[in-house]
Amino acid sequence: MRHSRLRESGDDTNRxxxxxxxxxxxxxxxxxxxxxxxxxxxxNFGPQHPATHTTLRLVLQIEGETVVGALPDIGYLHSGxxxxxxxxxxxxYVAVTDRMxxxxxxxxNVAWHQSVExxxxxxxxxxxxxxxxxxxxxxxxxxxxxxxxxxxxDTGAFTAFLYAFNQREVLYQIFExxxxxxxxxxxxxxxxxxxxxxxxxxxxxxxxxxxxPKVYVEISRLLNRxxxxxxxxxxxxxxxxxxxxxxSVTGPIARASGxxxxxxxxxPYLAYSDFDFKVICSNGGDxxxxxxxxMLEIEESMKIVEQAINNLPEGPVNVDPEERAILPSKDxxxxxxxxxxxxxxxxMTNRGLQAPKxxxxxxxxxxxxxxxxxxxxxxxxxxxxxxxxxxxYIHFALFPDMIKGHTISDVVAVLGSxxxxxxxxxx
Amino acid sequence: MIDLSGVLEQLKSRFGERSWDYSEFHSNQRLxxxxxxxxxxxxxxxxxxxxxxxxxxxxxxxxxxxGAKDRFGLVYIVLNTVTGQRxxxxxxxxEPELTIPSVVPLWEGANWMERExxxxxxxxxxxxxxxxxxxxxxxxxxxxxxxxxPLRGRGERxxxxxxxxxxx
Numbered sequence: 001m002r003h004s005r006l007r008e009s010g011d012d013t014n015r016x017x018x019x020x021x022x023x024x025x026x027x028x029x030x031x032x033x034x035x036x037x038x039x040x041x042x043x044n045f046g047p048q049h050p051a052t053h054t055t056l057r058l059v060l061q062i063e064g065e066t067v068v069g070a071l072p073d074i075g076y077l078h079s080g081x082x083x084x085x086x087x088x089x090x091x092x093y094v095a096v097t098d099r100m101x102x103x104x105x106x107x108x109n110v111a112w113h114q115s116v117e118x119x120x121x122x123x124x125x126x127x128x129x130x131x132x133x134x135x136x137x138x139x140x141x142x143x144x145x146x147x148x149x150x151x152x153x154d155t156g157a158f159t160a161f162l163y164a165f166n167q168r169e170v171l172y173q174i175f176e177x178x179x180x181x182x183x184x185x186x187x188x189x190x191x192x193x194x195x196x197x198x199x200x201x202x203x204x205x206x207x208x209x210x211x212x213p214k215v216y217v218e219i220s221r222l223l224n225r226x227x228x229x230x231x232x233x234x235x236x237x238x239x240x241x242x243x244x245x246x247x248s249v250t251g252p253i254a255r256a257s258g259x260x261x262x263x264x265x266x267x268p269y270l271a272y273s274d275f276d277f278k279v280i281c282s283n284g285g286d287x288x289x290x291x292x293x294x295m296l297e298i299e300e301s302m303k304i305v306e307q308a309i310n311n312l313p314e315g316p317v318n319v320d321p322e323e324r325a326i327l328p329s330k331d332x333x334x335x336x337x338x339x340x341x342x343x344x345x346x347x348m349t350n351r352g353l354q355a356p357k358x359x360x361x362x363x364x365x366x367x368x369x370x371x372x373x374x375x376x377x378x379x380x381x382x383x384x385x386x387x388x389x390x391x392x393y394i395h396f397a398l399f400p401d402m403i404k405g406h407t408i409s410d411v412v413a414v415l416g417s418x419x420x421x422x423x424x425x426x427x
Numbered sequence: 428m429i430d431l432s433g434v435l436e437q438l439k440s441r442f443g444e445r446s447w448d449y450s451e452f453h454s455n456q457r458l459x460x461x462x463x464x465x466x467x468x469x470x471x472x473x474x475x476x477x478x479x480x481x482x483x484x485x486x487x488x489x490x491x492x493x494g495a496k497d498r499f500g501l502v503y504i505v506l507n508t509v510t511g512q513r514x515x516x517x518x519x520x521x522e523p524e525l526t527i528p529s530v531v532p533l534w535e536g537a538n539w540m541e542r543e544x545x546x547x548x549x550x551x552x553x554x555x556x557x558x559x560x561x562x563x564x565x566x567x568x569x570x571x572x573x574x575x576x577p578l579r580g581r582g583e584r585x586x587x588x589x590x591x592x593x594x595x
Contacts, residue, residue: 075562082547083571087578118453245479245508248536259508266511267428267454357493360455361483361504361515374502376487384492387485387502397539426562 040068043408047076051154051412054422056396058411065407070400077426085386090116090190090353093386098184100388101424103146104139104367105185106175111364113188114269115373116383119360120353122191122325126313129271131197134205134308135178135187136270136364137301141212142171143367143419144252144294144301145219151291151416152223155232160222167215174204190353191325192318202309209306216302220295233287237402237414240285248394251369253418256293257285263365274311275304287417321346325353353381368392368419392424428454429512434476441471457515462501465518466528469503473533478505478514481530484540486548490574497521499550503530520550529555547572 046057055076061069081100085093090113097108110132117124124132149164172182178201179187179194187194223229239249244257254261262279264272280296282289321328321342328346332339345351355377363372369391376385395418402414428451435449442464449458460468472478482504489495497519504515520527529552530537541552542561549570552558560567567583569576 075564078562080571083576083578121453243535246535248481248483248534248540250482261506261508261511358452359487360453361502362454363482370482372483372504374483374485374504376492378492385487387483387487389483389485389504393539393543394536397536 045411052415052422053150054420054425056420056422056425058399060403060408060411062408065409067403067406067408067411070403070411072396072399074396074422075426077422079427081427082386082388085383085388087382089381090355090383093383094188095184095186097388098186099423100390100427101143101366101368101371101392101421102183103419103421104143105183106135106187107139107143107364107366108371109185109188110136110139110270111366111371112373113190114364115360115362115375116190116355118362119358119375119377120190120325120355122319122323124191124270124319125316126271127196127315128192128317128319130308130312131193131317132188133270133272133275134305134312136366137304137308138171138174138205138208140301140367141298141305142168144298145171147367147416147419148219148223148291148294151233151287151413152229154412154416155229157223157226157229160219163215163219163222167212170208170211174201174208177201177204189318189326191323196317197312202312205305205309209302209309212302216298223291224295230288232409233291233413233417236287236406236410237417238286239398239402241283243398243401244285247398249369249398250394251365251367251391252280252293252297253290253369253395255279255281256290258283263363263370269362269364271308272304275307277301277304287413290417324351349381354379355381355383363389366391368421368424369395388427390424390427392419392421393427396420396425428456429510431456431512431514434472434512434514437476438468438471441475442468455515456513457517459517459519462518462520462527465501465503465516466530469505469516469530470533472505472514472516477507477509478512480506480508481534481536481540482506482513484530484537484544486544486550486572488548488572488574499525499548501527501544501550525549526551526553528553529558531555546570549573 041062043060043062044057045060046052047055057073059071059073060067081096084096094109094112097112098105100108145164145168149161153161175185176182178197179185239257241258244254244259258281260279260281265279277300280293280300282293318326324346328339328342333343357377357379359376361372361374363370370389371391372389374387375383378384399414399418403411485502487500489498489500499520501518501520502515506513518527527550529541539561541555542558544550545552545558546560546562547570569581
């Protein structure tokens, strides 16, 4: 029961108190003497709170305005995605990955199918790689826009949030043109994509590449030197490089703490080695620098999108139907006997796509960090085990240490800078 | 894929040939170790070979897997943030002895990852500072990612006890 859990968390916060009593002297704003425990309050933050944005709960132990202990309580959205992954085939499961980090579903689609393809050993055609890169980067832009915008919203800058959200709307329209869905895209398939990109999609992306920088500059101007925003985020929730490495942090949060790792450069997957872009890093390690790293990453992502859309190769978007991974085109099915045979073979469970009896881990640099899938194939068209390495889950574990010694109003700043998506957190 | 021969040499000189074997599959490099050696191998990898980041800890239940000898296979993915080397360390466990030393003393990031494995598979990590269920409610019975647990559950959803406002 939830209330029994609360009682238990009460015990835990007592443990926090003992620890904090020692650490407190190091924190500048906090009172120097921590003696009377009677002053302590327990504040439930969430699971329904406008500033958590998603369904998660924090049990905060506060003293006046200062948070002296925080206990995350997660699992409200747990829906057994990994169990479902063992019962759906490799193409069906992409619909579930949409619902993990629903802020950037296309990145999840790409991550899932890249893991499946590297398990099977499929080599994608160039055009497919380029389109996936474009989509992963647009997803990154949309994720970072929301993350920066929501963080600004929570720290009192409403206008920047609206500007960012308006641009996300443009991105949604692009995704809708592409695959008919705004949120739950399910766009990739094993060995290719649902459809090829249309000229209209290409036109819209080019338009976005042209128009977006103007708005981007406006958002930066609204926030980068905004005194209220800067004062509420600078020096808050500091994560050192050693901590970041020791606590498995990846993605923009790690890069804001000086960990210079980016999977796009470290092990260039898809077509990332064709593009010219920088990895944004900083030594700041606080909320403001996490925001800055994200903002600058948007710029780099737009560079990649621009290069990819202008050099989009011609040719097939799916692997050869002989690979038994993807259905042949309807033209081939209706007009050639080989096409018809291939079509039926792919549909049949014992002759279609079969993953080898092996295990493989592969990951992409998702907007939030390393999003990997550990897939165990058992020779059938379903995964025997589909483990997802969720960046949000790993980053949320940092939260109690980051918030300790700061005030309640900083909770939302830290939460926003970590960009916790509860659907990915709980899966 | 970055060459790991230096690391393997170091491991060989420290642990001898006996209980580990190394294999490669596509871009993955993996090392299978005995469960009782798992912690010391990981400790050696971290402290001597520079694998300073733990990417993931997870588990696979091989109950219905053709040709599998062991029930549970633990997966530790480690990364060297300086050289970019990656290594997957596997250790196998069988009932009733489902205990393995926790790696939280090495990497603090293992805390929640091991809690999730405990929650889903019932593997006990000895020495873990706070081994409680994390995603499921505390009073949940059973381990849902085990292969003998049905997809649709055992009716937990319908038998969930209601709390009224007065009680709280």
